[in-house]
Amino acid sequence: MLGKLFKYEMKATGRVLLPAFAAVLVMGIINGILYMFMPDIDAPNTIYAMLTIVFTVIMVLATVAVIVMSYVLAIYRFQKNLLGREGYLMNTLPVSTTKNILAKLFAAVIYEAIAIIIVIFSYSLFLVFIASADIGFIELWRGLWDVVFSLFAEIPGEGWIYAAELAIMMVVSLAYSNLMFYAAMSMGYSSNSHKAIKSVGVYVGFYIINQILSTVLVGSIAITCGDFSGSGSVHVLMISSIIYELVIAAAYWSLTWFFMKRKLNLQ
Amino acid sequence: MNDIIMECSGLWKNYGGMQALRNVSCRIQSGRIYGLLGPNGSGKTTLIKLANGLLTPSAGKILINGEEVGINSRKAVSYLPDCVALPDWMRIYELIKFYDDFYEDFNAKKAYQMLESLNLFSGQRFKTLSKGNKEKVQLILVMSREAKLYLLDEPMGGVDPATRDYILNTIITNYSPDAAVVISTHLISDVENILDEVLFINRGEIVLSDTVDNIRSDNGKSVDALFREVFRC
Amino acid sequence: MKWSFDHDRPIYTQIIEQMKLFIASGEYRAGEKLPAVREMAQEAGVNPNTMQRAFSELENAGLVFANRTSGRFITEDINMVEKLKEELASEAVRSFLDSMKRIGYDKAKTIELIEKSIEERGDDKDE
Numbered sequence: 001m002l003g004k005l006f007k008y009e010m011k012a013t014g015r016v017l018l019p020a021f022a023a024v025l026v027m028g029i030i031n032g033i034l035y036m037f038m039p040d041i042d043a044p045n046t047i048y049a050m051l052t053i054v055f056t057v058i059m060v061l062a063t064v065a066v067i068v069m070s071y072v073l074a075i076y077r078f079q080k081n082l083l084g085r086e087g088y089l090m091n092t093l094p095v096s097t098t099k100n101i102l103a104k105l106f107a108a109v110i111y112e113a114i115a116i117i118i119v120i121f122s123y124s125l126f127l128v129f130i131a132s133a134d135i136g137f138i139e140l141w142r143g144l145w146d147v148v149f150s151l152f153a154e155i156p157g158e159g160w161i162y163a164a165e166l167a168i169m170m171v172v173s174l175a176y177s178n179l180m181f182y183a184a185m186s187m188g189y190s191s192n193s194h195k196a197i198k199s200v201g202v203y204v205g206f207y208i209i210n211q212i213l214s215t216v217l218v219g220s221i222a223i224t225c226g227d228f229s230g231s232g233s234v235h236v237l238m239i240s241s242i243i244y245e246l247v248i249a250a251a252y253w254s255l256t257w258f259f260m261k262r263k264l265n266l267q
Numbered sequence: 268m269n270d271i272i273m274e275c276s277g278l279w280k281n282y283g284g285m286q287a288l289r290n291v292s293c294r295i296q297s298g299r300i301y302g303l304l305g306p307n308g309s310g311k312t313t314l315i316k317l318a319n320g321l322l323t324p325s326a327g328k329i330l331i332n333g334e335e336v337g338i339n340s341r342k343a344v345s346y347l348p349d350c351v352a353l354p355d356w357m358r359i360y361e362l363i364k365f366y367d368d369f370y371e372d373f374n375a376k377k378a379y380q381m382l383e384s385l386n387l388f389s390g391q392r393f394k395t396l397s398k399g400n401k402e403k404v405q406l407i408l409v410m411s412r413e414a415k416l417y418l419l420d421e422p423m424g425g426v427d428p429a430t431r432d433y434i435l436n437t438i439i440t441n442y443s444p445d446a447a448v449v450i451s452t453h454l455i456s457d458v459e460n461i462l463d464e465v466l467f468i469n470r471g472e473i474v475l476s477d478t479v480d481n482i483r484s485d486n487g488k489s490v491d492a493l494f495r496e497v498f499r500c
Numbered sequence: 501m502k503w504s505f506d507h508d509r510p511i512y513t514q515i516i517e518q519m520k521l522f523i524a525s526g527e528y529r530a531g532e533k534l535p536a537v538r539e540m541a542q543e544a545g546v547n548p549n550t551m552q553r554a555f556s557e558l559e560n561a562g563l564v565f566a567n568r569t570s571g572r573f574i575t576e577d578i579n580m581v582e583k584l585k586e587e588l589a590s591e592a593v594r595s596f597l598d599s600m601k602r603i604g605y606d607k608a609k610t611i612e613l614i615e616k617s618i619e620e621r622g623d624d625k626d627e
Contacts, residue, residue, distance in 0.1 A: 004368050012356060081354070088352035092319045093369050094341040192283065264321055300547055432545075439541050442548045460511060461547045480510035480550075489507030 001095045005103035010110070012081070013073055017066075017111050021118045024066050027059045028122030035126075059126070063119040070115035074108035075181050083189040087266045097261045101182065101253070109174045116170070165238045169245075176245040179252035180206050186259035192267075210248065217244055269296040270332070272343075272416045272447045273318060278327035280313050280471075287313040289471040290327070297415065298444040300461055302479075302490070303451040305468035306498055311451040312349070314468070315418050319346045332415060342371065345414035349421040351401045355394035359404060362393060366408050378411035381437070399430055406434060410441050417448040423457055435461055456491040465490055467497060501527065503544040511546050515554035523563060523574055524585045531576040534564070 034052045082090055082100060090100060124144060184206060188199025221240055273295035280288040288310045295301060303311050316322040317329050320336045331340035353362055359382065366373045382389055385403055393401065406422065419438075423431045438448060439461055452458055459479065467475035474497065482490050501522060505514050522528045534540065537555065541548040555572065558564040562580060566572045575581070600610045 001369070008365065012354065015356065085348075085350050085352045086354055088321070088346075088348035088350070089354075091321055092341055092344075092346050094338045095369070096338060262323055266321060299549065435545060436542055439545070439548065440538065442538060442541070456507070459507065460505065460545055463547055463549050480512060483508060483510045487508055491507065 002099045002103060005095060005099055006106055009077065009081075009103045009107040013077055013107055013111055016073055017070060017115070020066050020069055021114065024059075024062050024118055024122050025125070027055070027062055028125040031055050031059050032126045032128065059122070063122060067112070067115045067119060070108075070112045071177075074104070074112065074178055075185070077108070078104050078182055079185055079189070082260065083185060083195075083266070085266075087264070091260075091264060091266070097257055101256055101260065104182070105175060105178055108178045109171060112174050112178075113170065161235075165235070165242070169238060169242055172242050172245045172249070176249040176252070179249050179256060180210075183252040183255040183259075186256045186263075190259050190263035190265050192265065206252075213248070214241075214244065217241075269298055270445075271295070272297050272332060273449075274328075274330045274333075275314070275317075276328050278314075278317065278329055279325045280310075280317060280322060281325045282313075286471050288317070291468075291471070291473055293466060293473060293476065295416065295447045295449060297447050299463040300438065300442070300448045301450065302455065302458060302462040302465040303449055303468060304453065304455055304465055304490070304494055306453060309468045310471040311468055312420060313471075315346070315420050315449070315451055318416070318418055319344050343415040345370075345409050345412040345417045347406060347409040347417070347419040347422055349424060351398070351405055353393060353401070353405055353408075356392070358390055358392050359387065360389040362404065362408060363389070366411070370412055372413040374411050374413060378407055381407045381411065385433070399426055402426060403430065403433070406437065410437050413443075413446075415446050417446065419448065419450045421452055422450060423452065423454055431457055455494050456489065459490050462490070467494065469498060501543065503546075505544075505546075512550050512554040512557070515544070515546070515551060516557055519554065519558055520563065520584060520588060523581060524588050528574045530574055530578055530581055532574045533570070534572040534574065536571070 031052070034055055080086060082104070091097075093100075128144060181203065184203035185199045187202045188197075189195045191198055217240065221236060271294050273293075275291050275293050278288055278291040279286070291310075291314065303314065305311050313322065317324055318331065318336065320341060323336075329336060332343055334340055354365075357365065363375055363378050366378070367375050379389065382404075385400075385407075387396075387400060387404065393404065396404065409417065409419070422434050426434070435458065438450070442448075450458055450462070462479050464476070464478045465482070466473055479490055482493055486493050503515075503518060505511055519528070523530075528534070535543075537551050538548050541551040544551065555564060559566060562577070563575050563584065564572055565575060597610070605613065
């Protein structure tokens with residue numbers, strides 16, 4: 001059942017996001033090609049230059065837009081499909097509340113991660129195109145990734161641990177931030193009126209609480225760890241923030257689950 | 268032998284200060300078509316939401332096929348909400364696939380037959396349909412399940428007379444001695460002829476529960492006429 | 501079959517009445533096979549249980565009989581149909597005479613009216 005819910009969620013979100021992702025990738029390529037064929041700086045061609053500037057600006061905006069879009073869409077899907085009219089269908093399916101929330105969460109995290117990856121990929125494509133005017137395209141592409149890998153390899157043995165920690169942190173962060181929205185919405189929508197405004201209010205409340213708690217956390221780490229030099233403390237910081245986010249995410253999950261199961265108020 | 272498909276005993280539901288249902292008890296038997304009749308705000312929708320798990324009781328019990336409301340009971344209950352609740356980005360055949368995926372008792376063949384009889388094309392995107400057609404599609408999906416309990420919440424609100432006849436006809440055609448149908452409505456004269464029994468509900472309480480035949484012979488008037496009397500403002 | 505129901509009486513009694521008329525008038529012929537209960541319910545726009553109840557009573561009255569495998573049939577007993585016609589006709593006459601009495605027509609005037617009306621309608625020219 002979870003698989004089916006997940007499948008539908010991926011489809012529903014993908015119809016909007018996949019074209020956007022493709023557009024961003026294409027823009028990266030177009031931009032790159034434009035730069036690649038840019039005439040010499042010595043003989044400036046102002047129209048061409050303006051065109052490339054405009055395209056670059058568009059691309060930057062597009063990359064920002066795509067990441068924002070993936071978030072907004074995740075929130076929109078949760079509200080529309082579970083808390084709005086479609087909720088009459090979804091919440092009466094023979095599936096548990098847990099599965100309904102999980103399906104949304106998985107799809108949201110996956111698409112948000114893909115958005116980030118696509119943006120990184122787009123920029124690197126773009127950069128590669130720029131530089132390939134002088135060097136061969138493929139060589140450069142390989143070269144770029146060599147640099148990235150060696151950066152990690154340099155830190156003896158720990159490079160891969162850092163990479164793993166980063167990846168986990170990204171996933172946990174995404175899950176955490178989505179669940180924060182889900183909890184705020186399921187609470188706000190349980191009331192009879194001003195549902196959206198109350199959701200925003202709850203979200204702001206969560207944000208404030210989170211700021212307080214994380215400051216306390218960093219503070220206590222600083223006290224216990226003494227100084228911040230050395231790779232050890234970086235690990236401590238990363239791992240403790242992963243744990244912190246997991247704990248808070250669990251709290252958001254519980255709130256979401258409770259309000260969806262007991263306080264659902266479809267109208 | 269009629270099974271008791273739904274049973275409420277001493278059911279109470281409070282909604283933020285208001286008592287939506289007060290000490291409601293009723294029994295819904297298979298093989299019968301029930302009318303849940305009452306003015307707006309009387310608790311009809313609350314009762315239906317309790318039966319399909321969208322709400323939980325404040326006190327008392329509601330059992331579907333002898334079980335508490337939950338995932339299992341939802342497998343046996345086919346619910347038609349009073350608004351169109353389907354994802355409108357899908358095409359009709361995708362909606363059919365959706366129902367087929369989640370409900371074991373769904374009969375896709377029947378759904379396609381009903382679509383055809385209404386001249387609806389299954390490749391059409393749901394959002395491009397007229398409101399009336401959207402409601403018909405939703406009805407088709409709900410009635411193509413071979414469920415034990417059909418809960419229809421205001422199935423005829425705002426539809427034209429031809430559609431209304433189609434809905435009534437569909438309910439009759441899908442009649443099964445193993446299933447019960449509960450139609451919640453405040454438009455009684457439309458639906459009276461197909462009902463076995465009616466439950467009058469007012470301000471959260473069941474004020475009358477009887478067969479249509481009894482009501483007509485005891486009172487010498489239609490259920491609709493009696494209702495107007497009972498609920499006279 | 502054209503069905504028409506009043507709202508203030510149980511439907512099953514009205515089904516029985518109308519079936520009797522259909523049988524008496526020959527719209528349902530003696531020995532004719534009837535459609536399934538559900539189909540008839542659909543046609544009449546009524547609950548299948550109601551239709552079933554009416555048919556149980558018609559079976560009890562002997563106007564309809566059910567064969568386990570082949571379904572329901574109108575009785576083949578012509579005498580029964582004749583008796584039914586008599587019954588319905590008598591009822592109609594009784595009701596008519598009650599109305600005439602209420603209006604104040606005596607026997608002679610009533611008979612005169614009947615004869616005049618039949619002539620005007622040309623009913624005695626059929627069959």
